[in-house]
Amino acid sequence: MFKKVLVANRGEIAVRILRACRELGMESVAVYSEADRNALHVRYADEAYLLGPAPSRESYLRADKIIDIARKCHADAIHPGYGFLAERESFAAACADAGIMFIGPKPSAIAAMGDKMVARETVLAAGVPVVPGTEGTGSMSDDELLAVAPKIGFPLLIKASAGGGGKGMREANSIEDMPSLLTSARREAEASFGDGNVYLEKLLEGARHIEIQILADQHGNVIHLGERDCSLQRRHQKLIEEAPSPFMDEALREKMGTVAVKAARAVEYLSAGTIEFLVDKDKNFYFLEMNTRLQVEHPVTEVATGIDIVAEQMRIARGRQLSYKQEDIRFRGHALECRINAEDPYNGFLPSTGRITHSLLPTGPGVRVDTGVYPGFEITPYYDPMIAKLIVWGETRGQAILRMRRALEEYRIVGVRTNIPFHQMMMDSHRFMGGQYDTRFVEERFALPLSQGERETYHPEIAAVFATLVAHDANQRSAEFVMPNERDTSNWKWMGRWERMHR
Amino acid sequence: MKYIATIGDKEFTVDVLDKRHVSIGDQIMDVDFENISGQPVYSLVIDGKSYEAYVYEGENELQVLLQGQQYPVKVEDEREKRLRAAAGGTVSETAEFHLRAPMPGLVVAVTVEADQQVAKGQVLIILESMKMQNELKSPRAGKVTRIRVKPGETVEQRQTLLTVT
DSSP: OOOEEEEOOOHHHHHHHHHHHHHTTOEEEEEEEGGGTTOHHHHHSSEEEEEESSSGGGTTTOHHHHHHHHHHTTOOEEEOOSSTTTTOHHHHHHHHHTTOEESSOOHHHHHHHHSHHHHHHHHHHTTOOBOSBOOSSSOOOHHHHHHHHHHHOSSEEEEETTOOTTTTOEEESSTTTHHHHHHHHHHHHHHHHSOOOEEEEEOOTTOEEEEEEEEEOTTSOEEEEEEEEEEEEETTEEEEEEESOTTOOHHHHHHHHHHHHHHHHHTTOOEEEEEEEEEOTTOOEEEEEEEOSOOTTHHHHHHHHOOOHHHHHHHHHTTOOOSOOGGGOOOOSEEEEEEEESEETTTTTEEOOEEOOEEEOOOSTTEEEEESOOTTOEEOTTSOSEEEEEEEEESSHHHHHHHHHHHHHHOEEESSOOSHHHHHHHHHOHHHHTTOOOTTHHHHHOOSSOOTTSSTTOOHHHHHHHHHHHHHHHHHHHHHHOOTTOSSSOHHHHHHHHHHHTO | OEEEEEETTEEEEEEEEETTEEEETTEEEEEEEEEOTTSSEEEEEETTEEEEEEEEEOSSSEEEEETTEEEEEEEEEHHHHHHHHHHOSOSTTTSOEEEEOSSSEEEEEEOSOTTOEEOTTOEEEEEEETTEEEEEEOSSOEEEEEEOOOTTOEEOTTOEEEEEO
16 A cells, blocks of 8 residues: 655646645655756655656656656655656556556556557457558558558558657558658657557548546456547647537447447556547447556546546555446536647647746636646746646536636736637637537638637727737837937947848 | 728728827727736726737737737838838848747758758748647748758757748
8 A cells, every 4th residue: 555656747747646646645756857847746746856857758758767766765656647658568567676556557458558559459359340450560661551551541541650649640642642651650750759660540531539538446347437529639639628529429438438348358457548439420430549548638537527537546556446336427517628738829830938927727617727837937848838728517518618718718828829719719619519520620621810700709900909009108118218329330230230130 | 199000901090199098090999008917918998898918029010819819910100101112012022031940949850952942831841849840831932042950950949940032
């Protein structure tokens, strides 16, 4: 029975797990990189230890250092969060060797589901349907992939075997596009995961991305907590998630839930995990992958079911039975989540770095914000651009959307650009309100800014007054400070130099 | 003081009459304009209606983020506007374009060579930041003149990467 938990992660998820530790009365340990000395998770934990320089591979990916720190500070459990070391079989195994409880599945389950090709074979053997693609384990050369591509049929996806989060993923519409796409996919996969292996998968059109949350304890109990609809993505990065899915019915939920439980049992799964499916418009579903960890979007399920998934993970790791049986699990109302990223939606979603100078979080009924940033915190280019998750609960889907609109309007972040305006427009979109979207919605049918007239909040004249008053104030101020020809040289010369300097 | 604020193809004539009054076109309105605690956030109460906006400087205009909508606004006084009209047209098609790093990051690839002709929208450089590869594209057609970075180099924000003429 462990009493002290080391959280091997950063950002909002580290804070989320530390909160669970606090509630359960366990001591907590944070680890951090040089760039994160002032991060919230360091300030929140009971103890904190420096890992190393800012880049992940010198800090949050240093499994050896993390285990060393855990030993020295007598932490008897490690929670990996998501990303970084969460799905490294070797890390889970190293924890076990060091006599430290790894809060997550067994190394064998991580290994089986971690390699996507092995995962597909495993679930196929358990009778779970998979998306047509290159089966068979091992790496395939470009020539082999080119030969097999026409058999799968176009359009298809090139995916990284070790992948996730859309990295190393490319879409091919014809055999001619394949060679260059294979090269770039391999390059990105190599850079992100240190493994350039790729495989092919048929691209289902009009498909929705629906995933089932699983909990499994050491006593052989496996239950599912229903689905999350994560179809709203941009370049395979999830942006908005909801539960229940507006596309699901009770019969399909039952069926997919049962299949997900079967897939989890096939690898003797333990702790929290997620089975991702693609569901086509005729409600046929296919196994996509299993994430053997806590998901970014887990709060959606927590808010919709009332179950604290992280607390259950701790309970499972302590060897207790699950607190719930399958028949206890019920959705109450509707939950929505928007991922707030430091990205400029008006500038091709380019990441934005800088110091957050001002931040006002939305509060009030039915609102939850999971974040790891605060005013004065610096957003660096070293880590993921996600800075917060905004989750709302509503009695109905309609109420949840209205509440999300209100919360997005309340949310103020100054210092970095965020994708909040994107979410606001999404909440105003009639197709989103109608639940009529698939995984291609953002790319195919959504453009920023929406043309005027499509939104009731189009006020160019007010914007004109704002800009004029700001410009006027600036003019007045500069007129007070700089008198003409007060510089030691002519203003023209000065301007010329200034322009050259700024080339 | 009279200004012309341009949003897209719409022009608004905004006259700042005194601290409490502006006119838009021929309509005079009561205003109360406040900066919020030194941040680029402003509160405007105009004829009793309350608005809040985030106003920051863009390339050569002001960006106003109001109720989730972004408005690029070019504000000029009458003299500036006449000067620009006399100069005729926009200059962006002829001036040198310096591609600057929109954020700090690592140059993954330079997909063009010096003296190469490029089309509008063509990818010039792939920059990795926040674990994502970002394609930096050419805003117009032209010729690549100077390339100042190599793959594998880390760059600062606003650092000039290459020039298109």
